[in-house]
Amino acid sequence: MTAIAQIRQSLIVALWFMFLTFPILVIRVNTIENIIEWRWVNMLYAGAGSFLGSFAWRYLLERKSRAAGKDGGPVRTAEATAAEAKPWWRRLREERQYRYPALSVLAVVATIFPFLPFTSTYQINIVTNALLYVMLGLGLNIVVGLAGLLHLGYVAFYAVGAYSYALLHYHFGIGFWTALPLGALLATLFGILLGFPVLRLRGDYLAIVTLGFAEITRLVLENWNEFSFGPSGIAGIPRPGLFGLEMDLHGATIYFYFLMIALCLLTIFVVNRLQNSRIGRAWVALREDETACEAMGVNATAAKLTAFALGSTWAGLAGVVFAAKTTFVNPASFTFLESAMILSIVVLGGMGSILGVILGAFILILTPEYLRAFSEYRMLLFGLIMVMMMIFRPQGIVKGERRIYEFHRKPEDRE
Amino acid sequence: MNAVTEPLLDVQALTMNFGGLTALDQVSLQVHPGEVAALIGPNGAGKTTFFNCVTGIYRPSGGDIFVNPPGKRRRRLNGMKTHQVTAQGLARTFQNIRLFQKMTVLENVMIGRHCRTRSGVLGAVLRDPQTRREEREIVERSYAILEKIGLAGEVNELAMNLPYGDQRRLEIARAMATDPFLILLDEPAAGMNPRETDALEVLIRRICDEEGIAVLLIEHDMRMVMSISNRIHVLDYGKKIATGTVAEICENPVVIKAYLGEETEE
């Protein structure tokens, strides 16, 4: 479409919008003085706003379709691929001269962040919270992003981890460091138990069943008073200790922050190693084409179960951490909305991309916090961002990339 | 019976019903070591269904499927899951290409090594020497296969970006990576131009003669079938109507009738 045509279209949209909003934006009946106020300025704003909005929308859509047309054809020469500008995240990941400085800067920022003069306990807390979601996102990324299993009940395993710690502490006085592996183990067992009957289902059916399972878990926790103390939950869960050191609230928050960083690093390490391993490749193949995957000798059931169980392990770990962080658990923390949030992190960030999921978690968790200034429009803006993302960048912020293998020998060197 | 005469694949009276439709009706068929066999027949004759039954994607309504893997004892494949059949040494390609689109060419082939390797989650995380050795073996074997197939230049390209003919060859490479003794090709030349078809013919002959992998292929390109096959099996409406060498099949009146349609008798 030519620019002129675009402008004309946008003008029509603007006129239509001005007409539509005329009654609410322009006319105001002043009931005290019984007169009608005509606010023509508002009409101007509405017109200008919708014109610009429509124009930007058209421009972005056109750009998107042009980009799709460019690599739409199946045939691409090697030169064309090489000549294509590398996206910034690939440069960061693949080229040493960018990668190491970037990582060092990140490490320094992460280390000094809690000690900066303007960082309050509140700010450390919300970043810690975001890190918790990084962990959850990366865990769910194994199931959804790599293995392609649409899991809508992730929060159930998160709850298993949290309640494991809460109940183990309540009944046996077990501390955080013992509860951490135990909670993970229990969540894994739970995952395997659920996975066995459920994983033969494909796609949408799996989504519904996992969703149902999560709701059942939450309802059980809410109603089985003797076991889980119902809606009132369990309070007084201790924070993790550090060799019996006494810490004030600020100190404890900082300690927790670093604990979360360590756990996230562990998660990144494990997921990174998994995704380019024999089992990780099998997951991706499973996501791409289950029938072909089985025909190539991959035991699909076993591969799915492994992904499901490992995802649950991470939800369990995160659950224990969550219980320790809030020192209180109740079923209200484990609603479907929470599952949806974690899934959004994975989808928005980029399925199967570690960097993407990390960015997704930070954006989705921190944006609402910093949007508090716009309090009542907060969730509206949040929704808008999500919709825009899915229209203009459905593959997520960072696209999942496959590993590149270098072969230096030439064919004739081989005997 | 000695090992030489035993057929690699021995299918007896295979029957497959879909509701009221009998897609395969008492089909018996043998594939012998060192041969390229072709399975031909008009559209809807049941050829793909035959492959699906043999590889465990469909559960046959009746009949027996046996394999005699070289150096191993005879096994019955009925009731085995698809991945178990592949582990026995039967690999296949698909009529409608089913590659792992968003994986690289090399990774597609590496998946084929899955059933011949062992390392699990713990190995992946710890990367112990055993796992690293296995991983290196996977990469090298896969690369070597791609060199043979002639796709070594595209190892890091996503499968979805390959031209059509290359995608078909990649499917063959992927199947070869599973170390099969018999490879089942479902219309490998479909959509190829004559030049690509000729190259494919050479490739299939080489797979059979140099790699020692027997081939059973479904193909509509009669020129290729006639020039490559040691033996031809003909299906029509789910029934096997003929088996024989190229010359025998060409002269078989039943086959000619099946292909040219019912002639009006004078």
Ligand SMILES: Nc1ncnc2c1ncn2[C@@H]1O[C@H](COP(=O)(O)OP(=O)(O)OP(=O)(O)O)[C@@H](O)[C@H]1O
């Ligand atoms: N899953 C299924 N359910 C019901 N009917 C099926 C199924 N698969 C195949 N059929 C039927 O079985 C018959 C044989 O199909 P098949 O795909 O095996 O034919 P084909 O010989 O491979 O044909 P083509 O040369 O067109 O590939 C057809 O009538 C088809 O409609």
Ligand SMILES: [Mg+2]
């Ligand atoms: Mg077919």
